[in-house]
Amino acid sequence: MAQQRRLRVMVAKPGLDGHDRGARIIARAYRDAGFEVVYTGLHQTPEEIVEAAIQEDVDMIGMSSLAGAHKYLFKTVVEMLKERDADDIVVCGGGIIPNDDIVMLKEAGVKEIFTPGTTLDDIVKWVKANVTPR
Amino acid sequence: MQSIVEKVVSGDVRTVARLIRDIDDGMPEVRNVLKELYPHTGNAYVIGITGAPGVGKSTLVDQMIAHLRKRDKTVGVLAVDPTSPFSGGAILGDRVRMQRHSMDKGVFIRSMATRGHFGGLTQSTRSAIDVLDAMGKDYILVETVGVGQDEVDVVRSAHTTVIVVIPGMGDGIQAIKAGILEVGDIFLINKADRDGSDKTYTDLKLMIEMDQRKYDKGGWKPPILKAQAVFDEGVAEFMEEIERHAQSLKATFGGLDIRKQKDMVRQELSEMIKARLLEEVISKLTETGDFDRAVQAITAGKIDPYSACDNLVLPIVGLSHP
Numbered sequence: 528m529a530q531q532r533r534l535r536v537m538v539a540k541p542g543l544d545g546h547d548r549g550a551r552i553i554a555r556a557y558r559d560a561g562f563e564v565v566y567t568g569l570h571q572t573p574e575e576i577v578e579a580a581i582q583e584d585v586d587m588i589g590m591s592s593l594a595g596a597h598k599y600l601f602k603t604v605v606e607m608l609k610e611r612d613a614d615d616i617v618v619c620g621g622g623i624i625p626n627d628d629i630v631m632l633k634e635a636g637v638k639e640i641f642t643p644g645t646t647l648d649d650i651v652k653w654v655k656a657n658v659t660p661r
Numbered sequence: 662m663q664s665i666v667e668k669v670v671s672g673d674v675r676t677v678a679r680l681i682r683d684i685d686d687g688m689p690e691v692r693n694v695l696k697e698l699y700p701h702t703g704n705a706y707v708i709g710i711t712g713a714p715g716v717g718k719s720t721l722v723d724q725m726i727a728h729l730r731k732r733d734k735t736v737g738v739l740a741v742d743p744t745s746p747f748s749g750g751a752i753l754g755d756r757v758r759m760q761r762h763s764m765d766k767g768v769f770i771r772s773m774a775t776r777g778h779f780g781g782l783t784q785s786t787r788s789a790i791d792v793l794d795a796m797g798k799d800y801i802l803v804e805t806v807g808v809g810q811d812e813v814d815v816v817r818s819a820h821t822t823v824i825v826v827i828p829g830m831g832d833g834i835q836a837i838k839a840g841i842l843e844v845g846d847i848f849l850i851n852k853a854d855r856d857g858s859d860k861t862y863t864d865l866k867l868m869i870e871m872d873q874r875k876y877d878k879g880g881w882k883p884p885i886l887k888a889q890a891v892f893d894e895g896v897a898e899f900m901e902e903i904e905r906h907a908q909s910l911k912a913t914f915g916g917l918d919i920r921k922q923k924d925m926v927r928q929e930l931s932e933m934i935k936a937r938l939l940e941e942v943i944s945k946l947t948e949t950g951d952f953d954r955a956v957q958a959i960t961a962g963k964i965d966p967y968s969a970c971d972n973l974v975l976p977i978v979g980l981s982h983p
Contacts, residue, residue: 532686533749533776558750563774568757579756579763582770584678613675660686 532660534562537585539576540569541604544594549621553589556647560655573603581613587658592622598631605636617658621645666697669795674769677796681771684788687940695788701795703918705737706907708800709819714807716825717851719758721890722804726762728900729800735767737793739786740804744774751775755804769793775806784936787818787929817928820919821906823847826865828857842868845883846906849899853887862887881909946973 538554540547547569557564565583567576580588588608590601601620608614620632621641629640638657641650668676683691708725710718719740726736740755753772762768771793773786786803793801803819824845848865850858865885876882884902888895911917919925946952955969964972975981 535682554752558745558752559748561749563744563751563753563772565753565756565772567760571760575760575763579760579770581675582678582763583753583756583772584682611675 534587534654534658534660535565535583535585536562536587536589536654536658537565537567537576537580537583539567539571539579539588539590541571541573541576541590541592541600542594542596543570544592544596545569546593547591549593550591552647553591553621553650556651557654560651562654573600573607576604577607577611577613580608580616581611585616586660587617587619587654590618590620592620592624595623597622597624598628601632601637602635609636615661619653621650665694666701666795669694669698669792670701670797672796677769677792678771680792681773681789684785684792685773685776687785691788695791698791698795702791703794703920705790705794705798705801706821706917707790707794707803707819708903709803709805709817709822710825711805711822712807712825713827713830716827716830717890718804718825719755721823721825721849721851721888721896722755722802723759723761724890724893724896725802725900726759726768727893728896730762730765730767733767734799735797736762736769737796737798737801738768738770738804739773739789739793739801740770741773741775741786741806743806744776749776769796769798784932787932790818817844818925820910820917821846821903823849823903825849825851826861827852828855828861830861846881847899847902848883848885850885850887851890853895854889858887881906881913942974942977945977 536557538550538557540550550566554564554566565579565585567579571579576588576590588604590597590604592600597620601618605614605618608616608618614636618637619639619641620637624632624640624642629642632640639653641653663671665676665680669680680691680694684695710722712718722738722740726738729736738759740753740759742751742753742755744751751774753774756763756770756772759770763770771789773789776785790801790803822844824842824847826848828850848869850861850865852858862885869883869885886895886899886902888899890896907917910919914922920929943952951973955964955973958964959966959969
């Protein structure tokens, strides 16, 4: 088999939010961009997301949150990755997230936040520019 | 400092995850790691689970993990999903059904994409099984993509091969009976509450009993079971059948180290040679530019592809034109 690094990303739905249409569409866009996408399904705890990301050896975790708990959930995932010595995994997020929270989350180590209206093309472009297979 | 091999054998999750990535990505240095890991393999019991898309393989695997964990067995899972032939990307969604086990230290779950090209699937899945085996997992569950010839190859590395079907897929069974029926050790009719499960049972029974002569000589006769994996119905009985099959293997081969069986070795080695040759030949031809030149010559109508293939391959393997 030819030697080739392929980008592996995880699309995760943390917390109690049950709306995963957006996450699925993002997953599909990543697939079409040539990434291998591990989808976790709904209602994930930060612990579950971090453990799965390590077992799957992904380069990036993308989380979707539409229910308001993003501050705690996104931040906890970043912290736990650090604890597990896995903070080389890029974390980004998307959803209905107020501007003030975006500032706070970026300070906490979330690399990018995508809000409603962002095109799929822009998201894929961002991933290609900011995430490289480790 | 611990070597990669020591870390794998001690069960270090990050090292194992990384190594499987390197295997998948075809990194040449993994070959030496795999050589050193080989003596640490041969202890795990490998179960292959195959069947058409949507029959409930992932849900079944999820329940199997739960049953094995109740018996304090550690479990490794390799779940394979298809790669898009157009983008090269893949959605690896088998994990969704198994995510409740992700916090369990006794379980390691890894999703893999088929990646299509050059028959690499068989080889990298086989190598990933070795890694989980060396890691010390008692059971390794390999969930294949939907039915096909390649998947038959993968499940041949398993001790027990399970074919999952659902009622009302008469055509499906017709389609798979030539290849897959022959490698199935256990047949599971999932979603058995649906209409037609008795018909499916009869169809399978008929096909299996056509091999009656084989069983008269003491061969393993594949049992057919019904289950509703999502409700954990019938899964306990199914797990018992797997144990029964393991006992039968032990009695036939005098142990469970089936990898040292001559047939297995022959097959594994020939697969390995195929993959390796292909890799070496293709990379050589690509590096020298001979491959691209041949493509150009064929498109320009200067040569036919059969002759071009001879010209490319024969010198490499040291043969002259016939």
